[in-house]
Amino acid sequence: xxxxxxxxxxxxxxxxxxxxxxxxxxxxxxxxxxxxxxxxxxxxxxxxxxxxxxxxxxxxxxxxxxxxxxxxxxxxxxxxxxxxxxxxxxxxxxxxxxxxxxxxxxxxxxxxxxxxxxxxxxxxxxxxxxxxxxxxxxxxxxxxxxxxxxx
Amino acid sequence: xxxxxxxxxxxxxxxxxxxxxxxxxxxxxxxxxxxxxxxxxxxxxxxxxxxxxxxxxxxxxxxxxxxxxxxxxxxxxxxxxxxxxxxxxxxxxxxxxxxxxxxxxxxxxxxxxxxxxxxxxxxxxxxxxxxxxxxxxxxxxxxxxxxxxxx
DNA sequence: ATTGAAAGGGTGTCGAT
DNA sequence: ATCGACACCCTTTCAAT
Numbered sequence: 001x002x003x004x005x006x007x008x009x010x011x012x013x014x015x016x017x018x019x020x021x022x023x024x025x026x027x028x029x030x031x032x033x034x035x036x037x038x039x040x041x042x043x044x045x046x047x048x049x050x051x052x053x054x055x056x057x058x059x060x061x062x063x064x065x066x067x068x069x070x071x072x073x074x075x076x077x078x079x080x081x082x083x084x085x086x087x088x089x090x091x092x093x094x095x096x097x098x099x100x101x102x103x104x105x106x107x108x109x110x111x112x113x114x115x116x117x118x119x120x121x122x123x124x125x126x127x128x129x130x131x132x133x134x135x136x137x138x139x140x141x142x143x144x145x146x147x148x149x150x151x
Numbered sequence: 152x153x154x155x156x157x158x159x160x161x162x163x164x165x166x167x168x169x170x171x172x173x174x175x176x177x178x179x180x181x182x183x184x185x186x187x188x189x190x191x192x193x194x195x196x197x198x199x200x201x202x203x204x205x206x207x208x209x210x211x212x213x214x215x216x217x218x219x220x221x222x223x224x225x226x227x228x229x230x231x232x233x234x235x236x237x238x239x240x241x242x243x244x245x246x247x248x249x250x251x252x253x254x255x256x257x258x259x260x261x262x263x264x265x266x267x268x269x270x271x272x273x274x275x276x277x278x279x280x281x282x283x284x285x286x287x288x289x290x291x292x293x294x295x296x297x298x299x300x301x302x
Numbered sequence: 303a304t305t306g307a308a309a310g311g312g313t314g315t316c317g318a319t
Numbered sequence: 320a321t322c323g324a325c326a327c328c329c330t331t332t333c334a335a336t
Contacts, residue, residue, distance in 0.1 A: 002211065007211070010204070010206055010211065013203070013204035013206075014203055014204050014205075014206050015201075015203065016201055016202065016203065017168065017202045017203050017204040018201070018202050020313075020314095021313080021314070022313090030320090031320055031321065032313090032314080033314085033315075033316085033320085033321085033322095034320070036314065036315065036316095037315095040315095045210075046207050046210050047206060047207055047210050047211060048204050048205070048206060048207075049205045049206070049207055050166075050167055050169070050204075050205050051167065051168045051169050051202055051203065051204050051205070052164070052165055052166065052167065052168050052202065052203060052205055052297070053161070053164035053165050053168040053199045053201075053202050054165075054199070054200040054201050054202070054203055055161055055164075055165050055198060055199060055200070055299055055301075056197055056198055056199075056200055057299060059196075059197055059198050060153065060158070060161065060198060060299065060301065062299060062300070065248070067248075067250065067257060083293075084293055084294075087293060087294050088294060091296075091300035092300050093294065093296075094294075094296040094297070094298070094299070094300065095292075095294060095295055095296060095297075096292075096293040096294035096295075097216070097218075097289045097290075097291065097292050097293060098289070098290045098291040098292075098293055099218065099287040099288065099289060099290060100287050100288045100290060101285075101287045103287065105293070106218060106287075110299060110300060134252075136250040136251050136252045136254065136257075137250065137251045138248045138249070138250060139248075139249045139250060139251060140248065140249040141246075141247075141248050141249075142234075142235055142238060142247040142248060142249055142256070143235075143238050143239060143244065143245075143246060143247035144246055145242075145244075145245040145246060146203070146245075146246075147245070148206055148208060148211065148213060148245070148261060149213070149242035149243050149245070149261060150206075150211065171327095171328070171329090172328075172329065172330095173328085181305085181306095182305070182306050182307080183306095183328085183329080183330095184305085184306070184307080184308095184329085184330075184331080185304075185305060185306070187329060187330060187331090188304085188305090188330090188331095191330090
């Protein structure tokens with residue numbers, strides 16, 4: 001369903017979607033037109049969702065990242081729905097996942113500075129009751145692959 | 152240095168970098184050529200780093216995400232360097248940040264299945280001694296903005 | 303310095319061989 | 320898969336503000 005050649009193309013495009021078809025073709029030993037068809041196929045079948053611009057967060061005034069762990073007030077469908085609604089309304093919360101273990105949710109918050117976290121915290125507690133909320137500031141990005149381990 | 156119009160353009164491009172200049176121009180009330188120039192400036196000045204393809208992880212056989220918290224064995228320059236080197240060598244570890252608080256590092260691991268985590272764990276402990284290692288499996292993605300809160 | 307209109311060039315796409 | 324023609328879109332130039 002997905003040949004090694006397709007994976008190689010995906011690997012190129014996840015690093016730079018502006019790569020000319022001629023360059024892609026040279027790397028995977030295919031003609032530019034054939035690459036075009038493969039890529040169209042990958043798009044139609046949902047392997048490639050869309051192309052996006054990678055913006056330098058620091059450059060646009062959002063250098064700070066805070067991870068927040070949350071444990072639920074109650075384990076009920078109502079609380080879950082309310083929590084989902086709360087985080088959806090706060091744009092600084094850019095990612096929320098539900099986890100196994102004693103911590104229920106992990107939130108990634110992107111901000112101009114650590115001082116701004118207080119705003120997000122207050123916005124959150126105003127919308128939903130939580131058992132525990134624990135914020136950790138990102139001091140350093142050790143690895144940012146931003147790329148999937150393909151192949 | 153960065154007008155509201157520039158932010159609007161960035162907001163469009165971080166969602167879909169294939170948006171034609173004519174469409175962008177219509178939204179920000181600018182001609183396509185003017186948009187082209189603005190974007191070129193944004194690239195040159197480092198606001199836009201590059202364009203990348205968003206790949207559907209599940210579709211390419213990597214549906215599982217595991218977050219791992221690590222506390223250091225010792226707080227020394229040597230350990231830190233060795234840890235940095237260790238995570239750099241393991242492709243499944245796609246993101247590593249150093250945090251404030253009792254947990255030193257947060258790792259994001261992308262895998263075909265939860266069973267594959269054991270491989271990553273063993274690869275990690277073979278390379279670096281750690282005080283505590285704690286893995287939490289992502290059960291559900293509640294919010295995946297994948298977009299910065301601009302404007 | 304920044305804009306819009308029009309010309310020019312590059313690149314992707316589609317057909318035929 | 321290669322070749323060639325077409326079409327589209329981005330880019331550049333130029334006059335104007």
